[in-house]
Amino acid sequence: MSYLFADIVLPLAQPAYCFSVPEGMELQTGDAVSVQFGHRNIYTGIVWRLHNERPDVKRIKSVGRKLYDRPLLDDKQRQMWEWMADYYMCSIGEVMRMALPSMIKPQGRDDEEFSADEFRPRTEAYISLSDEWQERERLEAECERISRRAPRRSQILRFLRDFPATRRNTLGEIPRRLVECDATMLTALRKAGYITINERVREVERNENVSFSLPTLTPLQQTVVEEIHSSQAKGKATHLLHGITGSGKTEIYMTLIGEVLARGGDVLLLVPEIALTSQLIQRMESIFGSRITAYHSKLTMLRRTESYMRLLRSRGGELIIGARSAIFLPIHHLQLVIVDEEHDQSYKQSDTAPRYNGRDMAVLLASLYGGNTLLGSATPSLESYANAQAGKYGYSLLAERYGESQPPHVILSDTMRAVKRGERKGHFNHILLRHIEEALSRKEQVMLFQNRRGFTPYIMCSSCGWSLRCPSCNVTLTQHRTNNRMECHYCGYTAPVPQHCPQCETADLKPMGFGTEKVEEAIAEIFPTARVARLDRDTSTSESAYSRIIRDFESGQTDILVGTQMITKGFDFGRVSVVGILNADNLLFSPDFRASERAFQLLMQVAGRAGRREKEGVVIIQTSEPENRVLKQVVQDDYEAMARCELQERHAFGYPPYSRLIRLTLRHENVQLLRGAATELVEKLRKSFGSRIFGPVAPPIDRIRGLHILQIMIKIELGRSMARARQFLQNDINNIVSQKEYKTVNIAIDVDAQ
Numbered sequence: 001m002s003y004l005f006a007d008i009v010l011p012l013a014q015p016a017y018c019f020s021v022p023e024g025m026e027l028q029t030g031d032a033v034s035v036q037f038g039h040r041n042i043y044t045g046i047v048w049r050l051h052n053e054r055p056d057v058k059r060i061k062s063v064g065r066k067l068y069d070r071p072l073l074d075d076k077q078r079q080m081w082e083w084m085a086d087y088y089m090c091s092i093g094e095v096m097r098m099a100l101p102s103m104i105k106p107q108g109r110d111d112e113e114f115s116a117d118e119f120r121p122r123t124e125a126y127i128s129l130s131d132e133w134q135e136r137e138r139l140e141a142e143c144e145r146i147s148r149r150a151p152r153r154s155q156i157l158r159f160l161r162d163f164p165a166t167r168r169n170t171l172g173e174i175p176r177r178l179v180e181c182d183a184t185m186l187t188a189l190r191k192a193g194y195i196t197i198n199e200r201v202r203e204v205e206r207n208e209n210v211s212f213s214l215p216t217l218t219p220l221q222q223t224v225v226e227e228i229h230s231s232q233a234k235g236k237a238t239h240l241l242h243g244i245t246g247s248g249k250t251e252i253y254m255t256l257i258g259e260v261l262a263r264g265g266d267v268l269l270l271v272p273e274i275a276l277t278s279q280l281i282q283r284m285e286s287i288f289g290s291r292i293t294a295y296h297s298k299l300t301m302l303r304r305t306e307s308y309m310r311l312l313r314s315r316g317g318e319l320i321i322g323a324r325s326a327i328f329l330p331i332h333h334l335q336l337v338i339v340d341e342e343h344d345q346s347y348k349q350s351d352t353a354p355r356y357n358g359r360d361m362a363v364l365l366a367s368l369y370g371g372n373t374l375l376g377s378a379t380p381s382l383e384s385y386a387n388a389q390a391g392k393y394g395y396s397l398l399a400e401r402y403g404e405s406q407p408p409h410v411i412l413s414d415t416m417r418a419v420k421r422g423e424r425k426g427h428f429n430h431i432l433l434r435h436i437e438e439a440l441s442r443k444e445q446v447m448l449f450q451n452r453r454g455f456t457p458y459i460m461c462s463s464c465g466w467s468l469r470c471p472s473c474n475v476t477l478t479q480h481r482t483n484n485r486m487e488c489h490y491c492g493y494t495a496p497v498p499q500h501c502p503q504c505e506t507a508d509l510k511p512m513g514f515g516t517e518k519v520e521e522a523i524a525e526i527f528p529t530a531r532v533a534r535l536d537r538d539t540s541t542s543e544s545a546y547s548r549i550i551r552d553f554e555s556g557q558t559d560i561l562v563g564t565q566m567i568t569k570g571f572d573f574g575r576v577s578v579v580g581i582l583n584a585d586n587l588l589f590s591p592d593f594r595a596s597e598r599a600f601q602l603l604m605q606v607a608g609r610a611g612r613r614e615k616e617g618v619v620i621i622q623t624s625e626p627e628n629r630v631l632k633q634v635v636q637d638d639y640e641a642m643a644r645c646e647l648q649e650r651h652a653f654g655y656p657p658y659s660r661l662i663r664l665t666l667r668h669e670n671v672q673l674l675r676g677a678a679t680e681l682v683e684k685l686r687k688s689f690g691s692r693i694f695g696p697v698a699p700p701i702d703r704i705r706g707l708h709i710l711q712i713m714i715k716i717e718l719g720r721s722m723a724r725a726r727q728f729l730q731n732d733i734n735n736i737v738s739q740k741e742y743k744t745v746n747i748a749i750d751v752d753a754q
């Protein structure tokens, strides 16, 4: 049945608009179409709803043309987009902007520009016997007849006739590349009327092989798999796998993935962005090979687009491994979603709308398809842990490392005491240096963690206290040695390294603090024969640079690897026996209510790099607060204690997981105007939310790229209607931005802010 009108979503922060459907155009919901919108602009839109209700407007524009041979989204994906727009308070258009690779949604000022921007999928020739030669006996008689004169022809015709059905496409045609025969012959056969040849978008081959050589699980791992199955059978769609590093979570994933693929279902494996190019993919590839589609931001737009289009045609049995944005891929036979390192912050998109949490959306997506979710972590997020404790999620604990490998021995080293006793050299306490020395002499490897990149975070004048700051952000500039410049880590601004203080003219400038570059330099000075490398954002600007650093460390080309968070994720290096955390203090003292949880997770993760496989590892944490509760819990490897303390505190103060937080971030270049808007907004919000409103407050860094920043926090108790809260909130915000003077104030809404 064809409809007269279509509501179409455009990749804009706008509601769906109604267009008329030209006569004879057959549309389905989820189809991509071109439409003209605004002044001379042609966009790709998604057909959201088809109907016959003429909207009450004078002139209604008509849909341009249909773009692909099938809808880009199925019903479940559309439901997810709607859910996401609603929950995270943005338009479906903003979801579309994020969800579809840009090449799939061309845009241009006119038709010509639009077409030039369009993605053209690769096509392939498909061969079939013409209708009149479909009948077996008739063809056989013909082959007999011509076999003397044209033996090759009859041979090919028989080949085409007997071609196995499983290797044909859905129309029963045979891919040209599987027919061994030159072009002249095929043309001749076509001219003689034996065959037809069609150019079509390449079809995805059916996944035939269903036997994988899966790892043999240990009895403990096997028990966990059974626990997961039985909790799924009891209707708990989501399961939390709490497994210490090295316990073999990956092996459990593989087993579950293998089961689903063998049934012809699809699996989505989400991993933190940073871990993607690493060993996990290699390990998965060694077992599932060509079944894997990798999807992350380091891939080219063309690769991402091709993956999307290919999956659209898939007949099931796919393993998609991706960063959070992989939840937007068309995975029509989805049966299982696995979220590895589910506590990782990078699952939450914070910078642009939709500000979604990939982990939470994964759970939703799995439920829409009637599938299951497995959340895996050595240090689960307190949200997931609380859900497991409340019985909402299934839960399994895997508390033993695989094989002979032992958990590392964690030592707290008091920096203040070391200084007093003269047991510190540069940034290293003697105990750390001693362990490094021993490790190197045994030909073992060392990892050093410092969560700041660059050489020194700032340079300060020791006579007047001046330091070089970014002109557009309220932060000091970090000195970088490689290009010898001062750099802003928020906007990228750079300046030369100052030689003397512009305020008091002295040349008494002192470097303050230290980043990974300085650690690298200092450790190389102390151990001149050791091969030292560094892994952080500055050294891994390309995928190949990144992989080289990892490969060299893996193969033992490097002895000491210095790095930021980047070194913590998803690696399994067999020869690391010492891990040094150079300054735990800056992890512990942050005003965020999640600071302790995060510090615990990060430290455990870094610590987990030590002593995998046979060697017992040592982790040395340098701190000026050796009495700190969280550090003690790290030493005792006591996640439960950490969780108990933190959950108690969160409960007492009404923080997540016992409430939901919505954070509003207001930005404007004029600080006066910004304050005015924030104050008025808070007044309005107080009327609807009362004491649930906090702020406005300036965040620690209150100016970035020339824009001043103020934040307002809304805390909503569990059980209260989020839908109503969102409605009130949206009204109040609309009220502010509709005032003329505040029109230019940017207000970002972050639901479940991290």
Ligand code: ADP
Binding pocket: 215, 216, 217, 218, 221, 243, 244, 245, 246, 247, 248, 249, 250, 251, 402, 572
């Ligand atoms: P996790 O992901 O929990 O940190 P891994 O899956 O990386 O742990 O396992 C740690 C190490 O132990 C890896 O080198 C892995 O190959 C090995 N391993 C774990 N389970 C098995 C198993 N059942 N058979 C063989 N090797 C295993």
Ligand code: ZN
Binding pocket: 461, 462, 463, 464, 465, 466, 501, 502, 503, 504, 505, 506
């Ligand atoms: Zn000075």
Ligand code: ZN
Binding pocket: 470, 471, 472, 473, 488, 489, 490, 491, 492, 493, 705
């Ligand atoms: Zn800046």
